[in-house]
Structure formats: structure tokens, C-alpha cells
Amino acid sequence: MKKVTAIAHTNIALIKYWGKADEELRIPYTDSLSLTLNDFYTETSVSRSLKDEFWLDNKLQDLTHSKRVFKFLDYFRKKFNINEHFLIKSFNHVPNSAGLASSASAFAALAAALVKVMDFNLSFEDISKLARVGSGSASRSIMGGFVQWHAGIDDETSFAEQFNDGQNIDISLISVILNDTPKKISSTEGMLKTKLTSPFYQIWPKVVEKDLTDIKKAISNNDFNKIGEIAEHNAMEMHALTFSSNPSFTYFEPETLELINYIHELRASGIPVYFTIDAGPNVKVICQKETVNLVNDKLTTKFNNIKTIVTKPGPGIQYKTI
Numbered sequence: 001m002k003k004v005t006a007i008a009h010t011n012i013a014l015i016k017y018w019g020k021a022d023e024e025l026r027i028p029y030t031d032s033l034s035l036t037l038n039d040f041y042t043e044t045s046v047s048r049s050l051k052d053e054f055w056l057d058n059k060l061q062d063l064t065h066s067k068r069v070f071k072f073l074d075y076f077r078k079k080f081n082i083n084e085h086f087l088i089k090s091f092n093h094v095p096n097s098a099g100l101a102s103s104a105s106a107f108a109a110l111a112a113a114l115v116k117v118m119d120f121n122l123s124f125e126d127i128s129k130l131a132r133v134g135s136g137s138a139s140r141s142i143m144g145g146f147v148q149w150h151a152g153i154d155d156e157t158s159f160a161e162q163f164n165d166g167q168n169i170d171i172s173l174i175s176v177i178l179n180d181t182p183k184k185i186s187s188t189e190g191m192l193k194t195k196l197t198s199p200f201y202q203i204w205p206k207v208v209e210k211d212l213t214d215i216k217k218a219i220s221n222n223d224f225n226k227i228g229e230i231a232e233h234n235a236m237e238m239h240a241l242t243f244s245s246n247p248s249f250t251y252f253e254p255e256t257l258e259l260i261n262y263i264h265e266l267r268a269s270g271i272p273v274y275f276t277i278d279a280g281p282n283v284k285v286i287c288q289k290e291t292v293n294l295v296n297d298k299l300t301t302k303f304n305n306i307k308t309i310v311t312k313p314g315p316g317i318q319y320k321t322i
């Protein structure tokens with residue numbers, strides 16, 4: 001029986017996706033832009049089978065833990081008008097403690113493997129459309145480097161595309177784990193709350209439009225400081241939406257603010273360093289090759305309860321031939 005193995009890397013948004021225009025199809029309100037990361041990935045093997053089965057890290061998952069994957073398989077069958085069932089074996093190389101969502105690499109690898117096992121001849125953009133329905137950010141993990149997800153208005157027009165492969169841009173990332181307890185408000189729930197209750201949500205599309213134009217210019221000019229400045233500002237604009245919701249909520253913990261202040265201090269001392277934060281308390285520090293070890297040492301000396309993982313721009317979908 002034919003088996004296909006696909007590898008997808010996770011990504012970090014520099015311009016955030018925050019809010020869906022269509023909840024089911026995961027069509028976002030705005031474009032977003034991310035960096036695919038080299039050291040965190042999911043490897044997924046798929047073969048046709050008599051029934052659907054989902055294994056994660058060598059463990060057969062029960063119905064509750066397979067629900068999202070099975071829903072995605074139903075969508076895949078319906079979209080391509082097929083009746084096949086699949087045996088799925090996934091290995092996550094995104095440590096839970098990395099503070100990075102594994103759903104992006106998970107659904108990107110699954111979409112890529114499914115398409116190949118069925119011998120469908122789809123473009124990366126079409127695979128991105130499929131992955132998007134599993135998890136919004138998965139649409140961006142199909143490509144490597146800096147990737148723009150075009151919001152679009154429907155399934156056909158909402159997909160990601162590589163903007164720059166990142167190979168000539170000096171950018172490194174330190175994933176800082178302050179707290180690895182699961183978040184209380186999922187990103188889907190958080191997006192919905194802000195969309196419905198934050199008076200500032202109506203200007204969010206304008207904010208993203210400007211930040212996106214500016215960061216693309218900065219990437220094209222290989223201007224690290226501008227990239228960092230814009231990414232940091234965009235993250236804070238996204239978190240301002242949670243603070244301004246009614247009732248208000250935040251993903252920050254006290255340690256998040258301490259770390260933000262420390263990054264500001266390092267920057268004031270002359271080190272070019274910035275941060276971004278997703279829907280959780282952990283901080284991703286953006287720096288350059290020549291300062292990454294220095295910054296990492298300073299962070300682990302200043303805060304003794306943190307874990308850090310250093311990474312750099314990573315590739316798009318890869319298939320393993322066995």
C-alpha cells in the first residue's frame with residue numbers, strides 16, 4: 001500500500017492573523033505575514049486504509065483527540081468527491097514546551113501528505129487552501145521563509161504565497177518559554193471575543209494593511225531594524241484588541257511584561273532586539289546571527305525560570321521518499 005510522508009515546519013506571524021470572516025472555512029479578515037521556522041516541524045505519513053485512524057507520536061488517538069483531524073478528512077473527501085479512508089501517523093518535533101502552535105505544521109503536513117497519496121496534482125497555493133481549513137496559520141506553513149497569507153473572500157481566493165525565501169536576511173528567533181500551562185482562551189475564541197466587543201476591531205484591517213506594506217518594504221530592503229520594529233508594534237496592536245474587549249482579557253502574564261521591559265532595556269543599551277507574542281504568555285525574541293548567543297545568555301541569566309530555543313528561517317513542505 002502506498003505511503004507518503006510529508007514534513008512541514010511551523011511558523012511565527014510577524015503581522016498577525018486575528019479574526020475570521022468565515023468561521024467554518026477559516027477565511028480571515030485580513031492578510032497576515034509569517035516566518036517559517038527551521039527547528040520545529042511535524043512529520044506525517046498517510047496511506048489509504050479501510051477506516052480513519054490517527055496516531056500521534058506512536059500513540060493511537062481516541063475519538064476526542066482525533067476529532068479535529070477526522071473533521072478535516074471529511075472536508076477533504078467532500079471537496080475532492082472521494083470515499084477513501086486514511087491511516088495517519090504523525091510525529092511532532094515541536095516540543096510542547098516551545099510555546100509555538102503545532103497545529104500550523106500539523107495541518108500543513110497532513111494536507112500535503114493527503115494530496116500526494118491521492119496523486120492529486122495540486123499547486124502549493126492549492127495545498128495552502130486545503131491546510132487553511134484545518135488551522136488558519138497552517139496555510140502559511142506550506143512555504144518557507146517569509147510568507148503572506150492573502151485573506152481573499154472565499155475558499156478559492158484565500159491562500160498563502162512565499163514573499164521572500166529568507167535565505168539572505170539576517171534574522172534569528174529565540175522562543176522564550178515563561179509558562180507552559182495551556183492557555184485559558186483559545187485563539188479562535190479570543191478572535192471572536194475581540195471581533196464582537198472591541199471598539200478598536202473596526203480599525204484592525206487598516207492597521208494590518210499599513211504594517212504589511214511597511215514590513216514587505218523592510219524585508220525587500222533587508223532592513224532588520226524596521227522588520228523588528230514593525231513586528232513588535234503589530235503584536236502589541238493585536239494584544240491591545242484583547243485589552244479593549246468587553247469583558248477585557250489578556251494572554252499576558254506578569255513575566256511577559258517583565259520580559260518586554262527587558263527587551264526594551266537591551267535595545268536601549270544598543271543591541272538590535274525586538275519581540276513578538278502570539279495568543280499566549282510566551283515571548284519570541286527577534287534578533288540577528290551575531291547577537292543571538294549574547295541575547296540568549298543575557299535572557300537566561302536575568303530570568304532563571306525560563307527555557308529558550310534558538311531558531312532561524314526554515315523551508316516549506318518536503319516529501320520524504322522511502
Ligand code: PMV
Binds near residue numbers: 015017032103138188
Ligand atoms: O491558526 P490559529 O487558530 O492557531 O491562530 C493563530 C493566531 C496567532 O498565532 C495569534 C496569529 C497568527 O497569525 O499566527
